[in-house]
Amino acid sequence: DAKTTQPTSMDCAEGRAANLPCNHSTISGNEYVYWYRQIHSQGPQYIIHGLKNNETNEMASLIITEDRKSSTLILPHATLRDTAVYYCIVTADGGSQGNLIFGKGTKLSVKP
Amino acid sequence: DAGITQSPRHKVTETGTPVTLRCHQTENHRYMYWYRQDPGHGLRLIHYSYGVKDTDKGEVSDGYSVSRSKTEDFLLTLESATSSQTSVYFCATYRQSSGYTFGSGTRLTVV
Numbered sequence: 001d002a003k004t005t006q007p008t009s010m011d012c013a014e015g016r017a018a019n020l021p022c023n024h025s026t027i028s029g030n031e032y033v034y035w036y037r038q039i040h041s042q043g044p045q046y047i048i049h050g051l052k053n054n055e056t057n058e059m060a061s062l063i064i065t066e067d068r069k070s071s072t073l074i075l076p077h078a079t080l081r082d083t084a085v086y087y088c089i090v091t092a093d094g095g096s097q098g099n100l101i102f103g104k105g106t107k108l109s110v111k112p
Numbered sequence: 113d114a115g116i117t118q119s120p121r122h123k124v125t126e127t128g129t130p131v132t133l134r135c136h137q138t139e140n141h142r143y144m145y146w147y148r149q150d151p152g153h154g155l156r157l158i159h160y161s162y163g164v165k166d167t168d169k170g171e172v173s174d175g176y177s178v179s180r181s182k183t184e185d186f187l188l189t190l191e192s193a194t195s196s197q198t199s200v201y202f203c204a205t206y207r208q209s210s211g212y213t214f215g216s217g218t219r220l221t222v223v
Contacts, residue, residue: 034211043202043214044155096206098145098160098170 004088009107012082018075020106022088025069031092033064035073036102037084044087044102047073049094078110115139116215118203124221131190133218135203143206144186146170146178148199149217155202161186193222 005023012018024033034049048055048062050071055062061074075082087105089095117136125131135144145160147170157170159178167178175197179187190197203215 036212041200041217043204043217044212046211046213049211094206094208094211096143096162096208098143098157100155100212102155104154 004090004103006086006088006103006106008104009109011109011111012075012078014080014110014112015077018078018082018108018110020073020075020086020088020108021070022073023070024088024090027068027090028092031090032094033062033068033071034089034091034094034100035060035062036087036089037082037108038087038105039081039084047086078108080110080112082108083110084108116203116205116213118201118215118218120218121216122219124223125193127194127222128192131193131220131222133188133201133203133220135186135188135215137184137186137203137205139205140183141205141207142183144180145204145206145212146176146186146188147202147204147214148172148197149202150199158188158201193220195222198222 032049032051035047036044038044048060050062064071085105085107087102089100115138119134146158147155149155156172158176161167161180177189198221201218204212206212
């Protein structure tokens with residue numbers, strides 16, 4: 001699976017959009033981009049995933065560049081409860097073999 | 113998540129004693145996993161199962177065994193607990209459409 005690079009930490013004002021970047025320059029054509037987050041002391045939570053098209057669900061939007069070498073997770077109206085560590089993961093099979101590498105992620109702090 | 117229940121949520125045990133952690137899921141998922149999470153190491157796969165009685169080892173399987181006699185239950189056993197197995201243990205299921213769903217975790221302390 002391709003490696004990802006994320007900023008260590010980011011701050012966001014409550015009510016504003018949080019834009020979390022991820023670089024995955026070695027991504028292969030059959031690899032998906034997944035985003036998870038982990039709120040303190042809880043299990044990681046699936047947010048969204050995509051292959052090449054932009055995706056949106058009730059939690060977030062995922063923007064993938066045309067060359068697929070980077071992506072951005074957008075939380076449109078961040079709340080204090082969105083404070084968490086966000087993980088960007090690239091994988092061909094979604095991790096069915098249990099081989100997701102969560103890395104260090106981005107610690108997002110949403111401030112009042 | 114409402115579909116995954118881990119028990120117990122917290123446990124303190126003595127070195128050398130056997131410990132079994134239970135993961136119960138209600139959504140008929142084929143795949144189930146056990147991870148441990150430690151500071152500085154992130155999530156590490158212990159064992160996983162791809163069906164009843166079908167299991168495989170993960171990255172850190174030494175000292176652990178698993179069993180899956182029913183689709184809904186995946187048990188993790190520490191045959192003889194050691195202090196290095198003090199950790200937070202997460203169970204997870206997998207669905208291709210939505211990736212992993214994790215349980216709330218079991219915090220195990222071996223003294």
